[in-house]
Amino acid sequence: MIDYVLLALGIVFIVVGIVGCLVPVLPGPPLSYMGLLALHLSKFATISKTLLITLAVVTVVVTVIDYVVPIWGTKKFGGSKYGTRGATVGLIVGLFFGPLGIILGPFVGAFVGEIIFKDDVNYALKAGFGSLLGFLTGIGLKLAASLVITFYFFKELFF
Secondary structure (H helix, E strand, C coil), rough: HHHHHHHHHHHHHHHHHHHHCCCCCCCCHHHHHHHHHHHHCCCCCCCHHHHCCCCCCCCHHHHHHHHHHHHHHHHHHCCHHHHHHHHHHHHHHHHHHHHHHHHHHHHHHHHHHHHHCCHHHHHHHHHHHHHHCCCCCCCHHHHHHHHHHHHHHHHHCCC
């Protein structure tokens, strides 16, 4: 009986983990990894410890990078510390406005920060674009990690 509960939990974690890659409030890769662990604890699959450790490291690295990439993108596109701080504040404020706010928050925050620093719209747009690009890169990394974990989940379950 408990094995079926673990399997059901694993499937729920996998699905919510993939959704969490697109909805920044949910930690996508960690949830996907929890699904893999639930499967490992059931009688349906025995996943090697090497694979579990490797995917745990990938999960931690991708989760940390996801918080750093929008700020890095702002700096890479010429943003100052004002743009970087603005992107961070924009991300936090954007959390209260749903998915669109989360996507546009870092862009708007970096833009406003750069306008405060240097009254140049083109300069501010470039830094804002860097922040948006960094945010989208973070989503791509999270989605890739969660899809790899999902692949191993179903590979271990069915093969």
